[in-house]
Amino acid sequence: MSSAAAVIDVQHLSKTFLTPLALRKVRAVQDVSFRVSRGQIFGFLGPNGAGKTTTIKVLTNLIRPSSGKVSVLGGSPSDLHVRLKTGFLPEMPNFYDYLSAREFLDIMARFYGLGGRTRRKRVDEMLELVGMTYAAKRKLRKFSKGMLQRIGIAQALIGDPELVILDEPMSGLDPIGRKEVRDIIASLKQKGRTVFFSSHILSDIEMICDEVVVLNRGRNVAAGPLDSLLHPGRVMSEIVAQGPGDVEALPGKAVSMEGKPGFLRLQCSPDEVDSTIQTLMQRGFHIKSVTEARMSLEDLIVSKAFQEDSRDD
Numbered sequence: 001m002s003s004a005a006a007v008i009d010v011q012h013l014s015k016t017f018l019t020p021l022a023l024r025k026v027r028a029v030q031d032v033s034f035r036v037s038r039g040q041i042f043g044f045l046g047p048n049g050a051g052k053t054t055t056i057k058v059l060t061n062l063i064r065p066s067s068g069k070v071s072v073l074g075g076s077p078s079d080l081h082v083r084l085k086t087g088f089l090p091e092m093p094n095f096y097d098y099l100s101a102r103e104f105l106d107i108m109a110r111f112y113g114l115g116g117r118t119r120r121k122r123v124d125e126m127l128e129l130v131g132m133t134y135a136a137k138r139k140l141r142k143f144s145k146g147m148l149q150r151i152g153i154a155q156a157l158i159g160d161p162e163l164v165i166l167d168e169p170m171s172g173l174d175p176i177g178r179k180e181v182r183d184i185i186a187s188l189k190q191k192g193r194t195v196f197f198s199s200h201i202l203s204d205i206e207m208i209c210d211e212v213v214v215l216n217r218g219r220n221v222a223a224g225p226l227d228s229l230l231h232p233g234r235v236m237s238e239i240v241a242q243g244p245g246d247v248e249a250l251p252g253k254a255v256s257m258e259g260k261p262g263f264l265r266l267q268c269s270p271d272e273v274d275s276t277i278q279t280l281m282q283r284g285f286h287i288k289s290v291t292e293a294r295m296s297l298e299d300l301i302v303s304k305a306f307q308e309d310s311r312d313d
C-alpha cells in the first residue's frame with residue numbers, strides 16, 4: 001500500500017522522555033512502524049507501559065516525536081485541517097466538570113463549526129448514541145467513570161470525523177457499555193470512517209478489528225491482519241479431562257486446572273487426539289471436552305513478549 005492511501009502512516013517512530021534533570025531516559029517508543037488504511041478498524045494492543053498512549057499522543061499532536069515520520073490524513077498531526085477531521089478520546093479525559101453533558105457537547109460542536117439547529121440536533125444524536133440522553137442536564141462532575149467515558153466518546157464523534165482515535169475506549173465500561181462501544185465502532189466503519197483504538201480487552205479487539213499492531217516495551221512485536229496472527233500455522237486440540245491420575249505421568253503438557261481439583265487440560269495436535277484420549281481413559285480419566293484451541297491475542301502477546309525478553313538477555 002502506498003503511503004498516500006494510508007490514513008495513518010507511522011515510520012520508525014521513537015519517543016524518549018527525559019526525567020527531571022535529565023537523570024534518566026525513558027525510551028517509551030522505539031522504532032515503531034505501521035500503516036492504517038482508510039475504512040479500517042485498527043487495534044493497538046500491548047501491556048501497561050508498552051507505549052500506546054505515547055504513540056497516540058504523537059498522532060494527536062500532544063507531543064512531538066524524538067525521531068521518525070508520522071503522517072495523519074496525509075498531513076502533519078499539527079495541521080489544523082487534520083485536527084478538525086480527527087476525533088479523539090484521550091486516555092484520561094479531563095472535561096470541564098462544572099458543565100452539563102449537553103453544554104459540554106455543545107461547546108465541542110461549536111469547535112467543529114456546527115451552528116444553530118444542526119448543532120443542537122447533533123448534540124442530541126450523540127447523547128442518544130452513547131445512551132446519555134437521560135443525564136443530559138447533569139453536571140459532568142456528578143458523572144460516574146463509565147458515564148464520563150461515554151461522554152468522551154460522544155465528543156470524539158461530534159464533528160463527524162474521518163478518523164477516530166480512541167485511547168482505551170472500553171475502559172471503565174460495564175459489559176453492556178463495551179458492547180455498545182463495539183457497535184458504535186462497527187457502525188463508524190460502515191460509514192467509511194477509520195477507527196484506531198487501543199484496548200487491553202483482547203476479546204473486544206478480536207471481535208471487531210481488521211488489523212492490529214502489538215507493542216511491548218515500546219517496540220513493535222507483531223502486526224497484521226488478525227487471522228494471520230491468530231493462526232500462525234498451528235491449530236491445536238485441547239482436551240479437558242477429570243480423574244484421579246497423576247498429571248506428571250501423562251503425555252504432552254498436561255496442566256491441572258486452577259480452582260477445579262481433579263481437572264486437567266492437555267493440548268495436542270489434531271491427529272494425536274484419538275491416541276491421547278485412549279491413554280487418558282486407560283489411566284482412569286473421564287473426557288470432559290475436546291475443542292480446537294485457537295491461539296488468543298493474549299497467548300500472542302505473552303509469546304512475543306517472551307521472545308523479546310530472551311533476546312534482551
Ligand SMILES: Nc1ncnc2c1ncn2[C@@H]1O[C@H](COP(=O)(O)OP(=O)(O)OP(=O)(O)O)[C@@H](O)[C@H]1O
Nearest residue numbers: 017026027028046047048049050051052053054055
Ligand atoms: N511524560 C512522560 N515522562 C516520562 N516517562 C513517560 C511519560 N509518558 C510516558 N512515559 C513512560 O513511557 C512508557 C510508555 O507509556 P505509555 O503511557 O505510552 O504506555 P501505554 O502502553 O499507554 O500503557 P497503559 O496500557 O498502561 O496505558 C512508560 O514506561 C511510561 O512510564
Ligand SMILES: [Mg+2]
Nearest residue numbers: 052053054091
Ligand atoms: Mg495508555
